[in-house]
Amino acid sequence: MGFFDSLGMKVIFSSDTSEEQYRTYGKGRITMDSCFPVKALAGHIGELLHKDIDILFVPMIYSLPSFLRGHVMDTLCCTRVMMAPENIKAGFLKERDEFKERGIKYVSPFVPFGEPELLPKYLFESLKPAVEDLTYEEVVEAVREGFASLEEFDKSMREKSLEILRWCVKNNRPALLVLARPYHMDPGIGHEIDAELQLYGYPVLWYNYLPIDKWLLDWLGISLDISDVWTSSYSSNTNEIIWGAKFASRFPWITGVIRLSSYECGMDQPTFTPVQRIVESSGTLFFKFGELDETKPAGSVKIRVETIVYYLEKYSQDIIKKKLSRLREVPKELTL
Amino acid sequence: MEAVSFEYKAYKPRPFTKEERPYTTILFGGLTFKHERLITGALENMGYKAKPLPNIERIDLDIGKEYIDVGACCPTTFTAGNLARTLMDIEKKEGREAVRDRYVFVTIGACGPCRFGQYHESYERVLEGLNLRDFRLFLLDLLQLEQSVEGGGLEISMPLTLGLVYAMFMGDLITDMEYATRPYEVKKGQTDQVVKDSVEVLYEKLKKRPIVGKKLGNFLWHIFTDYFVDALKEVKKLWDEIEVDRLQPKAKVKITGEFWLQTHEGDGNYNIKRWLEEQGAEVIPPPVAVWMDYLINMELFKLEDAKPFVKNYYLKKFAISFFAWLYRRTYDKLRKALNNIPNPLPSQRELKELARPYFYYRLTGGEGHMLIGKALYALKHKQAHMICELSPYGCLPNTMSVGAMAKVLADYPELLYAPIEIKGDSEVHAYSRCQMVLTEAKRRAKEEFEQALEKTGLSLEDIRDFEEKHPQLKRATYKVPNYGYAGTSANYVMHVAKLMGRLK
Numbered sequence: 001m002g003f004f005d006s007l008g009m010k011v012i013f014s015s016d017t018s019e020e021q022y023r024t025y026g027k028g029r030i031t032m033d034s035c036f037p038v039k040a041l042a043g044h045i046g047e048l049l050h051k052d053i054d055i056l057f058v059p060m061i062y063s064l065p066s067f068l069r070g071h072v073m074d075t076l077c078c079t080r081v082m083m084a085p086e087n088i089k090a091g092f093l094k095e096r097d098e099f100k101e102r103g104i105k106y107v108s109p110f111v112p113f114g115e116p117e118l119l120p121k122y123l124f125e126s127l128k129p130a131v132e133d134l135t136y137e138e139v140v141e142a143v144r145e146g147f148a149s150l151e152e153f154d155k156s157m158r159e160k161s162l163e164i165l166r167w168c169v170k171n172n173r174p175a176l177l178v179l180a181r182p183y184h185m186d187p188g189i190g191h192e193i194d195a196e197l198q199l200y201g202y203p204v205l206w207y208n209y210l211p212i213d214k215w216l217l218d219w220l221g222i223s224l225d226i227s228d229v230w231t232s233s234y235s236s237n238t239n240e241i242i243w244g245a246k247f248a249s250r251f252p253w254i255t256g257v258i259r260l261s262s263y264e265c266g267m268d269q270p271t272f273t274p275v276q277r278i279v280e281s282s283g284t285l286f287f288k289f290g291e292l293d294e295t296k297p298a299g300s301v302k303i304r305v306e307t308i309v310y311y312l313e314k315y316s317q318d319i320i321k322k323k324l325s326r327l328r329e330v331p332k333e334l335t336l
Numbered sequence: 337m338e339a340v341s342f343e344y345k346a347y348k349p350r351p352f353t354k355e356e357r358p359y360t361t362i363l364f365g366g367l368t369f370k371h372e373r374l375i376t377g378a379l380e381n382m383g384y385k386a387k388p389l390p391n392i393e394r395i396d397l398d399i400g401k402e403y404i405d406v407g408a409c410c411p412t413t414f415t416a417g418n419l420a421r422t423l424m425d426i427e428k429k430e431g432r433e434a435v436r437d438r439y440v441f442v443t444i445g446a447c448g449p450c451r452f453g454q455y456h457e458s459y460e461r462v463l464e465g466l467n468l469r470d471f472r473l474f475l476l477d478l479l480q481l482e483q484s485v486e487g488g489g490l491e492i493s494m495p496l497t498l499g500l501v502y503a504m505f506m507g508d509l510i511t512d513m514e515y516a517t518r519p520y521e522v523k524k525g526q527t528d529q530v531v532k533d534s535v536e537v538l539y540e541k542l543k544k545r546p547i548v549g550k551k552l553g554n555f556l557w558h559i560f561t562d563y564f565v566d567a568l569k570e571v572k573k574l575w576d577e578i579e580v581d582r583l584q585p586k587a588k589v590k591i592t593g594e595f596w597l598q599t600h601e602g603d604g605n606y607n608i609k610r611w612l613e614e615q616g617a618e619v620i621p622p623p624v625a626v627w628m629d630y631l632i633n634m635e636l637f638k639l640e641d642a643k644p645f646v647k648n649y650y651l652k653k654f655a656i657s658f659f660a661w662l663y664r665r666t667y668d669k670l671r672k673a674l675n676n677i678p679n680p681l682p683s684q685r686e687l688k689e690l691a692r693p694y695f696y697y698r699l700t701g702g703e704g705h706m707l708i709g710k711a712l713y714a715l716k717h718k719q720a721h722m723i724c725e726l727s728p729y730g731c732l733p734n735t736m737s738v739g740a741m742a743k744v745l746a747d748y749p750e751l752l753y754a755p756i757e758i759k760g761d762s763e764v765h766a767y768s769r770c771q772m773v774l775t776e777a778k779r780r781a782k783e784e785f786e787q788a789l790e791k792t793g794l795s796l797e798d799i800r801d802f803e804e805k806h807p808q809l810k811r812a813t814y815k816v817p818n819y820g821y822a823g824t825s826a827n828y829v830m831h832v833a834k835l836m837g838r839l840k
């Protein structure tokens with residue numbers, strides 16, 4: 001938003017993902033079978049074509065701005081995520097140019113967050129044909145502002161997570177950590193499993209917004225390095241999931257981990273065993289919802305959630321004690 | 337509840353020391369038997385014991401599924417299963433200690449945004465499953481000319497790297513010879529025999545390669561030497577002996593697809609190249625060298641994109657361009673020794689430009705934009721009648737570029753394109769999908785051939801008579817130039833007509 005605000009552009013988002021959105025706007029646009037998060041993009045593009053917009057902005061995000069950058073080999077996106085716009089674009093062009101037909105300019109820049117110096121170049125080159133009076137300097141400034149607002153957002157989210165963890169410490173209450181891909185926050189992809197658990201009074205944290213303050217990591221005996229448990233650290237989200245698993249395995253009040261994974265997710269596949277082992281190595285409970293698709297498995301989610309709650313209630317206090325026994329005294333910053 | 341331990345650690349192999357070298361066999365795999373035999377020669381030349389994994393079999397898929405996490409792409413599953421089968425075999429025959437102490441497995445990793453960069457995670461599951469975590473598995477970086485595994489038991493030095501590059505080149509060239517010849521051989525089975533003999537000649541040459549100089553000296557020797565050219569000339573004589581009959585119109589099918597799957601020859605891809613030949617096609621196999629060329633050129637393209645931010649831009653650009661040029665020049669020099677029968681490497685810049693409207697070149701992973709680029713390149717240069725793209729089940733990048741082909745096909749309706757999903761266990765389905773497009777490709781090949789005959793006014797008898805008087809035309813090593821047709825037979829008719837003075 002910081003980026004577009006700076007350029008003086010109004011942003012209209014597509015709605016949350018839903019089965020209906022995909023069926024109405026996306027079906028038939030994606031020719032290869034794929035995981036649902038990629039298929040869902042077709043629905044979003046299709047829906048936006050029906051809105052009053054001038055530009056359809058579908059970035060090909062190649063790498064991400066990760067807090068682990070510098071500690072890992074790379075912070076790349078899943079190949080499907082970065083390539084999906086090219087795939088789905090074809091679905092809207094193969095018979096006729098549906099973008100043109102609706103007077104919409106399709107802008108799909110290559111976005112390598114891992115190479116920030118190149119971002120203005122790629123963004124400028126792809127936006128320029130759609131915005132005639134745009135200057136390179138404006139884009140440079142917009143990128144700067146974009147990064148600033150992203151940083152601010154991240155910071156506030158991490159502070160919020162820390163606040164929740166402090167609450168857990170103060171009240172000696174267990175929390176859950178979600179390990180997933182970022183789009184599992186979308187109710188149509190993650191099916192609100194985290195929210196269901198929250199209804200039972202368990203605070204749910206997301207791995208990508210955990211606090212990374214030095215005093216906390218020092219206490220837990222971890223750093224931002226994951227090479228002890230994961231050597232092929234190329235994928236940004238995978239790295240963060242692995243790091244989150246390490247965090248969860250050590251933080252006493254995180255007594256359970258929920259792993260969400262979409263059906264046919266090739267990026268998650270090699271991580272299943274390591275993540276589970278890291279988490280369980282400290283006795284932390286691990287629950288996996290694999291093979292998530294467009295349809296919400298409402299019945300089975302309900303039963304699983306009840307089971308999870310049962311285990312959490314039964315074992316959490318034991319887990320907290322055992323994990324605490326491994327650590328030095330709780331730092332004062334955590335008991336504020 | 338168990339006591340907490342925080343003990344999970346990623347697999348780390350024990351060191352492989354120099355002292356262990358004489359009695360330790362390096363296992364490796366993933367290419368064709370030709371490439372692997374030549375790589376063995378290059379490794380033995382440097383004092384290593386080396387052995388390729390056995391060829392992939394259907395059972396490897398089941399073994400792989402048993403050990404690795406569910407949902408892997410078929411190349412990962414096949415190769416993991418293959419490794420598991422090999423280790424179980426060694427354990428059975430030579431005992432557990434032998435697996436532990438007398439073998440190591442070396443695999444290549446690269447910055448794989450897909451599973452390619454994570455293969456070894458699956459291999460580690462295999463070792464855990466077999467309770468062989470003390471077996472040593474090393475990951476080498478594809479893009480580093482010099483590196484060493486912990487303990488120094490395997491040192492990738494300049495001479496070894498260049499030996500491996502030549503092994504790869506020559507493996508590609510023999511493969512090209514093989515596929516250009518076998519469909520037209522007069523004596524059945526002769527090509528296969530010559531392939532084997534050629535590989536043995538080249539294996540010996542690689543094994544006996546003189547090691548001249550260390551770094552720069554060795555590099556220069558490899559640039560200027562005629563050692564490999566001479567070896568290939570010797571091999572050419574074997575191919576000279578094969579008589580071919582090019583008056584058989586055959587659909588020319590270019591194989592593209594995911595790296596492992598397109599390179600492989602065996603159960604892993606339903607032996608589809610052989611099957612295509614049996615169905616009356618001439619196959620254009622994908623050289624491994626194209627992929628390396630892609631990696632080198634991607635460095636160049638990335639550099640060009642970052643021009644304003646790169647220090648010593650022109651120097652760096654010159655260095656990479658020179659390296660890319662040298663790579664191609666070496667390949668061409670070797671091709672020439674086989675009378676240019678093997679195909680040249682496509683221009684990477686052209687592949688990038690052709691694919692540009694459909695697939696952005698910086699989207700790396702798998703074959704990236706090359707799949708679309710290669711299909712359009714083949715169409716534009718009349719290289720093939722049809723593209724058969726081998727797409728692994730569960731592959732991440734491949735599914736995306738196959739999808740993007742929808743628009744390519746809308747723009748080029750004349751392009752015959754058969755994307756074949758390879759699961760490893762649904763052969764019939766794959767064959768029948770391919771057959772549908774192949775039928776049309778065969779029709780076009782026949783039509784072209786008839787057109788060429790008509791255009792030249794030649795009959796088959798005229799050509800046969802001319803061949804009798806000029807028997808060199810029937811040699812497998814006789815180069816038929818391209819006259820604007822995709823098919824070999826049509827170009828051959830044109831060529832004979834030209835030799836007869838019938839073409840202006």
Ligand code: SF4
Nearest residue numbers: 035078080265266267
């Ligand atoms: S990370 Fe997994 S679910 Fe997401 S796009 Fe890639 S393969 Fe699909």
Ligand code: SF4
Nearest residue numbers: 409450452702731732
């Ligand atoms: S390119 Fe596809 S098949 Fe090959 S390793 Fe990557 S995901 Fe697997």
